[in-house]
Amino acid sequence: MAACLVTGGAGFIGSHLVDALLAQGHRVRVLDNFSTGSRANLEHVRSRIELIEGDLTDLPTVERATQGMELVFHQGALASVPRSVADPLATHWACANGTLHVLMAARKYGIRRVIYAASSSAYGDSERLPKRETDPTAPQSPYAAAKLAGEHYCSVFSRIYGLETVRLRYFNVFGPRQSPHSQYAAVIPLFLDAMLAGRSPTIYGDGQQSRDFTYVDDVVQANLLAAEAPHVSGKVYNIACGRRTSLLELVAHINTILGTRLRPVHTDPRPGDVRHSQADISRARAELGYVPRTEMVTGLRRCIEAWRGRGHSEACRPLVKCA
Numbered sequence: 334m335a336a337c338l339v340t341g342g343a344g345f346i347g348s349h350l351v352d353a354l355l356a357q358g359h360r361v362r363v364l365d366n367f368s369t370g371s372r373a374n375l376e377h378v379r380s381r382i383e384l385i386e387g388d389l390t391d392l393p394t395v396e397r398a399t400q401g402m403e404l405v406f407h408q409g410a411l412a413s414v415p416r417s418v419a420d421p422l423a424t425h426w427a428c429a430n431g432t433l434h435v436l437m438a439a440r441k442y443g444i445r446r447v448i449y450a451a452s453s454s455a456y457g458d459s460e461r462l463p464k465r466e467t468d469p470t471a472p473q474s475p476y477a478a479a480k481l482a483g484e485h486y487c488s489v490f491s492r493i494y495g496l497e498t499v500r501l502r503y504f505n506v507f508g509p510r511q512s513p514h515s516q517y518a519a520v521i522p523l524f525l526d527a528m529l530a531g532r533s534p535t536i537y538g539d540g541q542q543s544r545d546f547t548y549v550d551d552v553v554q555a556n557l558l559a560a561e562a563p564h565v566s567g568k569v570y571n572i573a574c575g576r577r578t579s580l581l582e583l584v585a586h587i588n589t590i591l592g593t594r595l596r597p598v599h600t601d602p603r604p605g606d607v608r609h610s611q612a613d614i615s616r617a618r619a620e621l622g623y624v625p626r627t628e629m630v631t632g633l634r635r636c637i638e639a640w641r642g643r644g645h646s647e648a649c650r651p652l653v654k655c656a
Contacts, residue, residue, distance in 0.1 A: 334358040335445075335560075338402040340389060340435060341409030342382075343370030345511045346450070346503075346552055350406055353553045355381055364389070364398040369411065374510055389431030392438070399438035404560050405447045407435050410480065414454065414605045415516070417476035425479045432483035436490045436498070446497040448559045449487050451569065452480040453504040453545070453610055462577075463545075463613040466502070466569050474605030484569065491567035498566060499559040501552075504573035504612050508549030508632060509639035520580065521546065525636060528587050533595050538602035540581035545573040545611045548627035548635075558621040565620055573612035574625045586630055590637060 337354050341347040342363030347370065354361050355378055362383040363375065375382065387394035389409050399405065410428045411417070417424035432449065439447050456464045457471030472478040487498035511519060513526035524534040555572040559565065578586075584597050617623040627635075 335403040336360045337404045338362045339406045340364045343374050347408040348374035349549050349553050390426050392434045395434040396438045400442050403445050408450045414474045414476045421475035424475050428479035429482040440496050449500045451484050451500040451502040453502050455481045458607040463611040465613045500569040501572045504545040504547050506547050506552050533598045536597045543577040543579045543609045545577050546629050547573045548632035551625045555623050562621050570617040571612035575614045577611040
């Protein structure tokens with residue numbers, strides 16, 4: 334079994350990945366500064382992992398976390414378009430500089446492979462659907478630009494230094510442990526937070542915008558496959574469900590599950606948001622063996638079950654990605 338570093342391992346996606354790695358018998362080390370992750374996400378495995386509290390922007394800390402590892406799953410980031418619009422420098426430091434630090438440390442200590450959590454936001458707002466890995470990139474926000482910069486660094490380190498890297502472009506990941514308690518929270522936890530409490534969800538725009546929502550277990554599956562698949566170094570893969578859902582359809586799905594008839598409240602669109610997003614996942618299917626297994630409605634039901642199982646006040650907190 335391998336020694337694995339998970340950056341951002343206390344976050345929503347990272348903590349699910351930690352669980353899966355432990356289940357496979359791997360040794361797991363987590364690096365997290367807890368700026369967006371939660372200690373609660375790791376409480377159930379705290380005795381089974383090594384935890385280093387520190388920041389990706391501090392190279393000596395990243396080197397200490399990387400030393401002695403074989404695989405690095407780089408999940409750490411400030412993952413929010415609106416946050417990046419409000420504070421582009423913080424996003425750049427975490428996503429671009431932080432990724433460069435991870436790659437420098439990985440090269441220094443002979444890491445076998447780095448699996449990078451990239452973002453579908455790299456494609457921007459082009460009208461072509463579904464998005465293919467060969468499509469031009471056109472980031473529309475500081476977050477998208479910083480995550481794409483991380484991709485380019487991965488590609489360069491593979492080409493110039495021979496460091497194995499695999500880039501996984503997440504599409505709007507959702508699932509248990511995703512917190513609504515931030516002004517930068519993702520749409521599904523925000524909708525669930527409101528609708529489970531009997532409130533109307535807020536939609537920025539007309540609600541016709543669509544996303545390729547991807548359940549977190551499928552993203553974890555993709556990471557595990559990318560760590561072991563042969564002949565994939567230097568490549569990029571879309572990780573998604575492969576179909577899109579509008580925000581109005583999302584509200585309708587949640588109403589059906591809850592047996593409610595809540596109508597959304599509409600407000601102005603947000604700067605930096607793309608109109609439509611959908612992935613072509615044929616490359617990931619063919620080269621990684623990736624097959625999404627969780628339909629969106631099934632994933633929503635699991636989120637609601639987890640929410641209700643912890644009680645309303647607990648489920649609102651992060652329990653610890655299609656991005």
